[in-house]
Amino acid sequence: MTTSTVTLKAVVFSGKTLSQTSLNLLVNNIQLSPHFSDVSISKIQQKSNKDPGFEFEIQAKIKR
Numbered sequence: 001m002t003t004s005t006v007t008l009k010a011v012v013f014s015g016k017t018l019s020q021t022s023l024n025l026l027v028n029n030i031q032l033s034p035h036f037s038d039v040s041i042s043k044i045q046q047k048s049n050k051d052p053g054f055e056f057e058i059q060a061k062i063k064r
Contacts, residue, residue, distance in 0.1 A: 001026070010061050011036070014043075018053040027058060036060035 001015035013030070017023045023044070031039045043057035 006062075008062075010059060012042070013058045013060075014056065016047075016053050016055050020054070023054060023056055030058060030060055035063055037063050 001013050003014050005012040005014075013026075017026070023041075027039060027041065030036055037060065039058065039060040041056060042059045043055065045055045047053060047055060
């Protein structure tokens with residue numbers, strides 16, 4: 001994860017991962033957190049053949 005953007009109601013995590021397994025683990029951990037709900041992947045994109053991995057954005061609502 002390289003950045004996170006936080007508002008009063010939601011957070012967006014963005015970054016790059018080298019594998020789908022790593023992304024799945026991150027999403028699962030966010031879903032299991034008592035602080036977030038409605039977790040979704042809003043962007044997943046492979047960079048290029050020369051640059052391995054995926055860029056991603058994960059959105060989640062902040063529980064109150």
